[in-house]
Amino acid sequence: MSYLMSNYTPLAVTFIKGSGCHLTDDKGETYLDALCGVGVTGLGHAHPEISKAIQSQSQQLLHTSNWYHIQHQETLAEELCKLANMDGVFFGNSGAEANEAAIKIARLHAHANQIDKPVILTAKQSFHGRTMATLSATGNPKVQAGFAPLVSEFIHVEFNDINAIQAHQNNSKITAVMLEPIQGESGVIVPDANYLNQVQEICQKNNWLLILDEVQTGIGRTGKMFAHQYNHITPDVLTLAKGLGNGVPIGACLAKGKAAKLLTPGTHGSTFGGNPLVCRVALTVLDIIKQDNILNNATHMGEYIVASFADKLKSVDHVLEIRSKGLMIAIELTKDCSQLLQQALDKKLLINITGQSIRLLPPLIINKDQADEMINIICELVSAL
Ligand SMILES: Cc1ncc(COP(=O)(O)O)c(C=O)c1O
Known part of the structure; x- marks a missing residue:
């Protein structure tokens, strides 16, 4: 039993x-x-440099609180922002938490633009996590079954169909589009080469945030550090987790420009998010990716x-x-x-x-x-x- x-x-x-x-x-x-804990341990199990970083950091400092400066967190934020051309990072402990932060940023963006009841467009067959907001964002009824009432307002549109997004251009409640560059959990659904470029164009025209969930596609999984780099675009918000920690739990929500300034003191937080241990490991992951090509x-x-x-x-x-x-x-x-x-x-x-x-x-x-x-x-x- x-x-x-x-x-x-x-x-x-x-x-x-x-x-x-x-x-x-x-x-x-x-x-x-050939699964890597569902896209997590990309650098393999018991990587000597990662083991060494864990051992050494555990002998120095595991946790303080985000009420104090955390050196490795600052360094990791800078490295991630430089890699992704972003301006700010919030650290959580998982992909779902990274996406929760992204959804909260989208709501703040809406309220800053006098949209009272904001709507986020997400894709059918998407997967964004298992918390209430992220399962509501997820375009899969199986994930949502039994958990009503869901968090409103998400509209699920056909993936890889630019007309399905275009059709909402006159909806003044829309504040963001949230997509996986390649849908992972629904079976590696790769959109047309210029789909994300077209989505970004619509977002920019309408002052919608483009949120890319790269929890699965990020950190080298697709052969580039981030899958959206195939499109030569920069989203407004980018979420990461899985491969970033190679097995230690870390999630990151990165944002650019005005989206990076929306979380202000007291609006969001996490006890464990961005602690010295996970940030040291993630820094080691980024080093190994670079060093070992x-x-x-x-x-x-x-x-x-x-x-x-x-x-x-x-x-x-x-x-x-x-x-x-x-x-x-x-x-x-x-x-x-x-x-x-x-x-x-x-x-x-x-x-x-x-x-x-x-x-x-x-x-x-x-x-x-x-x-x-x-x-x-x-x-x-x-x-x-
Ligand atoms: C694209 C995507 N987003 C979010 C998540 C949720 O991540 P986590 O399980 O770390 O909360 C996953 C997990 O499979 C995912 O593939």
Whole structure:
């Protein structure tokens, strides 16, 4: 009997340690991790430099409070702002909290512009988190089921359909558009190359904030530090989490220009957000990404993996399409494939199944041999389906 609430249905395996791209269970079996704790441990498990940073920081200072200056937080804020061309950062502990901050900023933006009952446009099939505001923002009825009344006012529009956003231009209550540059949880849905540029144009014309949720796509996952850099745009608000801490809980809401000035003393906060430990780790993550040319590896391994799948699966009829950007990859099938989760686990490979898609978020440090192992197992399973 478990004393845990039953909101998860874990597979029958318990990992007790990890190293690089691999995990080891309590029976001593080793697995290739092609999921990374859902896009978190991009730099691999037990990275020596990250372990060293955790150890050293834990011996110095874990926590004070945001009522005092925190040196690593200031440094991390500066580095993130320089990387993303932003002006200010609020630190929380998760993606949902980063998005909560973004939603609060959008509301403040509205009230500063005399909009009493602001509306935020978000996308159908999006995922923004599990808190009340972020599940209300999420465009998936399954995530919202049972939790009414939801936080108002979110309007969910078709993703990758610029007309669906344009259609709201005369709605004077709209204050922001909130989107994932690539929808992750709904199965790596990659929009048209200029979609975000068009959305930004509409936002700028109407004084709406463009909020990009890069909780999953950020920190190198797509081969660039941030996915929106493919579009050469800068959003007004940008949210990050997952890969930023490589396993320690951190979320960040970055903002630019007027949006960066809306949170004023007393309007928002978090006890743990931006503590010395997590900020030191995130700084180490950013250093490693730069030093080890991780973005380059993510781009090239992503291309290699997708080209290999395309080649090896070309004559498998039930493969509908392969979608990807960097190391965010989905193979959509024409039939149910939920059994592949356990079958892959039996072959010591960790993957995710989303609807009829196999979703892969391999480590950003994956090498060719590890990629080949993953490709071979998946092609074998898919072919036999
Ligand atoms: C795009 C996106 N936003 C927000 C979240 C929520 O992040 P967290 O689980 O850290 O609250 C997720 C988590 O999967 C996500 O993929």
